[in-house]
Structures are given as C-alpha cells and as structure tokens.
Amino acid sequence: MAEDDPFQIATIDELRIHYDAPNPLILRSKLDFLHDHMLHYMKLAPIVCIASDTPSGLDASPRGGEPGFIKPLDRKTLAFADWPGNNKMETFSNVIESGRVGMLFMAPQLDVFMRINGAAIVTRDPAVLDRLIEQGKTPKAAVKVSVEEAYFHCGKAFRRSGLWKPETWPDTSGFPSVGKVLSDMAKITEMSVEQLDAFYNHGLEHELY
Incomplete structure (x- = not known):
C-alpha cells in the first residue's frame, strides 16, 4: 500500500x-x-x-x-x-x-x-x-x-445489484462509446473515434469465433 x-x-x-x-x-x-x-x-x-x-x-x-x-x-x-x-x-x-x-x-x-x-x-x-x-x-x-x-x-x-431486474438498471446512455474511451485513454491520434468504433464493432459482429 x-x-x-x-x-x-x-x-x-x-x-x-x-x-x-x-x-x-x-x-x-x-x-x-x-x-x-x-x-x-x-x-x-x-x-x-x-x-x-x-x-x-x-x-x-x-x-x-x-x-x-x-x-x-x-x-x-x-x-x-x-x-x-x-x-x-x-x-x-x-x-x-x-x-x-x-x-x-x-x-x-x-x-x-x-x-x-x-x-x-x-x-x-x-x-x-x-x-x-x-x-x-x-x-x-x-x-x-x-x-x-x-x-x-x-x-x-x-x-x-438487481442484475436480473432490468427495471433497476442505471441509464447508460451518457457513457461514451468504446472508440471515445480508447481515444481518450490511449491518446490515439492515428485513428478517429468513428474509425475506432467501427473497428471495435466489426470485431463484435464478425470475429466472435
């Protein structure tokens, strides 16, 4: 500590x-x-x-x-x-x-x-x-x-936590996209937020297995 x-x-x-x-x-x-x-x-x-x-x-x-x-x-x-x-x-x-x-x-x-x-x-x-x-x-x-x-x-x-109760879930609409998070945290300048989001979403849709 x-x-x-x-x-x-x-x-x-x-x-x-x-x-x-x-x-x-x-x-x-x-x-x-x-x-x-x-x-x-x-x-x-x-x-x-x-x-x-x-x-x-x-x-x-x-x-x-x-x-x-x-x-x-x-x-x-x-x-x-x-x-x-x-x-x-x-x-x-x-x-x-x-x-x-x-x-x-x-x-x-x-x-x-x-x-x-x-x-x-x-x-x-x-x-x-x-x-x-x-x-x-x-x-x-x-x-x-x-x-x-x-x-x-x-x-x-x-x-x-109410995990299995959708009515207790917090509103997540204000949380930034993964592309925005990556861009801010890793200080990525060679790809735009939109490009990072597209790259991430492509993996989710087409590269699961």
Whole structure:
C-alpha cells in the first residue's frame, strides 16, 4: 500500500473478531468433484469470470458463449476454449506460469453463483478441442481445469445489484462509446473515434469465433 492505514486488519485472528464462523452446513457443500447440480448449472451458464495469477500480478477475465460453453470432460475435469480477443493472452500466460485458476459462473435469473478452483493447463489436445467446437470452428487452444474445489455461492450480490431486474438498471446512455474511451485513454491520434468504433464493432459482429 502507498501509505499505512491505522485501521487495517492485518491478521486472520483479528478478522475473525469481527465476523462469525461460517455455517458448518455451508462448508459441507464444498466438493472436489462436479455434482449433478453443478453439471446442470454449467449447462445454464453463458458467462464465467476467470481469475488467474502469477508472482508478478493478478488477472480476472470474462469468458462468454452459448449456455453450456464450458465443457465438463468428466466429474473432475472441465475445459474452456480460447476465441478471438485482444491477443494479450493474459489468462493463458498466467495459467502457463502458475498452473491455477478460479472460476465464477453466472446463470441468468438464478440467484446463486457457482465457483470452481483448481489446477489448470493450456492444451492443444485434439480430443479436447473437438469438444469445444463452436459454429464449425475449432479453437487454437484450451484451458483444462482439474477440479479441486467446487461449490455454490450465495446470490446476495445479485439481489443487491438487481442484475436480473432490468427495471433497476442505471441509464447508460451518457457513457461514451468504446472508440471515445480508447481515444481518450490511449491518446490515439492515428485513428478517429468513428474509425475506432467501427473497428471495435466489426470485431463484435464478425470475429466472435
């Protein structure tokens, strides 16, 4: 931290002074394999956030697709594909370095998350890639995850945010276009805002897979 915080909680023991112990029933629902209910949830989830790390830093990245795009290979293993993006390859690079990921699944209208943590590798195994084909296209590579922890997480964040209730959504009409954001933040002068918007929108429309 840039400066010391006199109110910092610096130890787990100190943290626990302020919070109750978790309910034992909740702890019993943390598994090291994919239960039937988890496989069902996975089929409903069109978006997942992937957390990864290396000694030099952390990363969190979204992955999306048709519901069920994350594929269980068996009760202990799942896989997800790499599709066209910004080519920074942050998640895949982190997996190669650290060999671990955390995954947060979300399924529309369900007030519960699913979380999976485990060891991970980047693979070009043809048998795995064939399972991940979308719109007739085979991914260049995939991440294969060995499940170490799998559990459902309370959906209070959904309730607090109103994410599944359009009537609670804020008015976003005043937020600038992606082209404007990129132009301002990266100080891009070689392309106009309109050109940047066209470039971005072309990727959204024509380069998903």
